[in-house]
Amino acid sequence: MAVREITCSQAIAEAFAEEMERDDTVFILGEDLVSNGGIFCQFKGLPEKFPGRVIDTPISETSIVGSGVGAALTGMRPIVDMHFADFVTTAMDEIVNQMAKIRYMFGGQAKLPMVLWAPDGAGISAAAQHSQSLESWLVHTPGLKVVVPSEPADVKGLLKSAVRDDDPVIFFQHKRLFKQTGPVPEEPCLIPLGKADVKRAGTDITLITYSRMTYECLEAARKLAEQGIQAEVIDLRTLKPLDFDLIARSVKKTGHVVIVHEACLTGGFGAEIAARIGEELFEHLAAPVVRVGAKDVPVPFSPVLEQYVLPQVADILAGADRVLKRKRQLLSVPKAAQVR
């Protein structure tokens, strides 16, 4: 299969173009999409190619998301552009009480094939209200699927699957990754929701991550390799459904786990993974699981403050060190003490 290097932005535009070509019930709804192809130029070329199917709305997030619900219930396959993921707060009833619950609450009569596409994440000095990673809020709501991709090929393949899915999907696209390049097949390629991916194989420690932190974990893995430690990097890609099988296979192999996400630590998705590993894989662990996430404050503006709050490669390395050190400590305990 022919492969070329493209950016995440190009991957997004290609995915939507292919799906809109394939299915004329697919349309895009949101603010400021037509004149520039979206505020991040993520929909470049689509308004011209599909006139009337990329729709500019008033600044009415509540009604934009609600419209997605209503259109999905009546035979369409809407893609709702959230502008910034932070603005889900202005449509929380529509997301949590309507989109997530309507199928269930009505006994499965309806289906809601819609994608809420939300650019999230920090690292561009956008400050507290334009930088959040809110995935764990939505993972905590039964009825939604949550996608958090990293590399362009995954963005494209998962986005296409999300559009074709008959359930509501929240698709978080990290803003810092719009310009990230990567190999993407020329031919249309689907990546199923709920399948994690091993981005780097290793035997000594597992770094479980998703979205932009995948790249930070890969960098950390390179540094660990210099110390002779082979880290396996798992990109979850989808948080719901979660590919726990892949996590389990890796944990059984390495016995050491660091979970890394950009969202703040407390109540983050890392806690959920750590709990499940503790419940289901305890006997395979050589040391307690360590989590690395942003510090528990809003994302600040000044680059020096922002960088301090967000997890860095050094934090991941420190996390790995804690896990591996803890193992060394446990191993150094006399046998008799261990038994006791």
Added chain:
Amino acid sequence: MTARGHARPALFIRREEDVEIDREKKLSLLKRMLLIRAFEEKAEALFQQKLIPGFVHLSIGQEASTTGSCAALRPDDYIISTHRGHAHILAKGADPRFMFAELFGKATGYCKGKGGSMHIADFSRGILGANGVVGGGFPIMVGAGLSIKLRRTDQVGMVFFGDGASNRGTFHEACNMAAVFKLPIIFVCENNGYASTSPAEKMVAGGSVAGRAKAYGIPGYITDGSNVLEVLEVVHEAVERARSGHGPAIVENETYRYKGHFEGDRQKYRSMDEIHMYRKNRDPIDTFERLLIEDGCLTIEAVAEIRAETAAGIEEAVQFGLDSPLPAPEDALKDLYVNP
């Protein structure tokens, strides 16, 4: 309470040619209102007998508003209802057997026991559901309207709401969006004078809900919501206007609920005299029956026969619900996703 109904002129002058309402149509209006009244009175009794779990919101007294509005619709048109929604669902043609079964939490209910009184839907009849969130239906109907426009059908959507919901931001966003996109949506306000315990005159600025239509450049109508023929005529005009591509309208039916906000409401916010006044002078069913008898459309005996038939039908529906099986507890895990 201020003078209502006829005392206030309609904000939008209706055209000369009114809808043709023949004898058959009048009979069907009466039958539907009687069905709704009988259903609600039965639901009240069953709730008091503790056969209905949770809580119920009854609309006794509002039958003309609901019946007249839905009578202007086609079977393939959409409605979205509210927490006080039994009447809307029945007026759009739903089967009382599956409704009672749902109220009882039975497996044969419209939502297999997952929705209950506040969340009944029948997608086969264009009933996109009763919504338990006050004002939750507006944005969803905007989406249905958009879907109608994109699919190029000549359906219309009708979203019911109360005076209370007219103060939700969703109402204003949806009115604006429906207006700028010229969507075929009729916003039907059933102003029963009270948002839960709060009098509309104290909570709704500007004197009326329909008056707000002016701000969006769409027609606003006020009807005597106890007069089923007037409601039908006005709503019919709004529906035909929307159906022929002229966009949305607000219809405010001034009506009155005889029962509390919910069954068991102690109703300290109004006097019993007020309720008796409405029941005695403005009852939508009694006045319409008298009119039909005076016009020679019906005899007193025929009315008695219709009432008996209606009561028998309701008894049969209740029995169906009572005889139906409960869902298996583990069915609680079904119907969340199309593709889990």
